[in-house]
Amino acid sequence: MASVISHLTSKFIPFLLLVLTIKLENSGAFTPPSSTLSRQAFTISRLSSFLEQSSQSENSSPAMGKIEQRLAELGIEIPSSAASPKGNYVPAVRYGNILHLCGHIPQRVADKSLITGKLGVDLSVEQGYESARTCAINILGTLQAELGTLDKVEKIIKVVGFVNCSNDFDKQANVINGASDLFGEVFGKEVGQHARSAVGSNALPLGIATEVECIVAVKED
Template sequence: MTIDEKLAELGIELPQAAAPVASYQPVVIHGGFAHVSGQLPFVEGDLIKGRLGDDVALEDGAGAARACGLMILAQLKAALGSLDKVERVVKLGAFVNSTADFTDQPKVANGASDLMFEVFGEAGRHSRSAVGVPVLPLGVAVEVDAIVAVKP
């Protein structure tokens, strides 16, 4: 089964890959790895904004992380031509806009991590960082970046 077939089976439609909001490349492929710049949580063209522990619920934060994961997949597909070229998801970095007393960043990051496993199976299991930060670009709730091994 191709990854596109797997996405269809899961009922997942990828968003259009977002253009960079500053001076960087969305994906850089080098040495057999695709380095995906931090992706923001777009849902139906709108950004999920706010702060965990303040005005964004844990479930909504996990949904925002999943939206970031979908954008990672969209960026990879745009850069590689096919998600079938993904050999393995190596690492995700999740940045969670959160208050000083919010400590469930790993649960928020699971939104992106679980998506990678759903789509790629065992090849979607990865290492990860989940970090709380006081602010993110454009006021978003979550930003996620990735390192992905690419098939030769």
């Protein structure tokens, strides 16, 4: 059996090399050497170069950061770009190793729709919680766009959340927990736990239910 395999291999490899050489020649990629031996050697060289380039391409692919892996485990999809400003401002301003992020709105990643409404009127606390969580997810998108990877987040320092609510609504803290809990899930207690304010408002831009901003310490480059 071994002799049969050896015989077939000895016949097949030269044939394969010849076919590949002809294909390369027909493509106009090179002018092949005249002798059969040289043609085979040239083809082997081309194949080796191709395999090496493929390997380098695979190795050069950016590795997924630990926090990005955590997001994948949690099934959380974040925006692929920073938040789009709705006025005369920028999504984030870095001063030293402190990053100030603008107020982020509850825009769903999947369909870009907004979570709108007023707590205490047409939205429940649970719906408000989901709105604040969505704001925090959008903040993660801006952080990743600004830093390249969420692994560079050293500490979530401060979170400020605004809740569109009726005058008698007093569960703002429960609503903004949606953002705080998200940061805890993603970054863990040591990095994700933060100081916070939860503020009620009689209206928010675009009729949105919540708006969340934060201050973040980032690791030195």
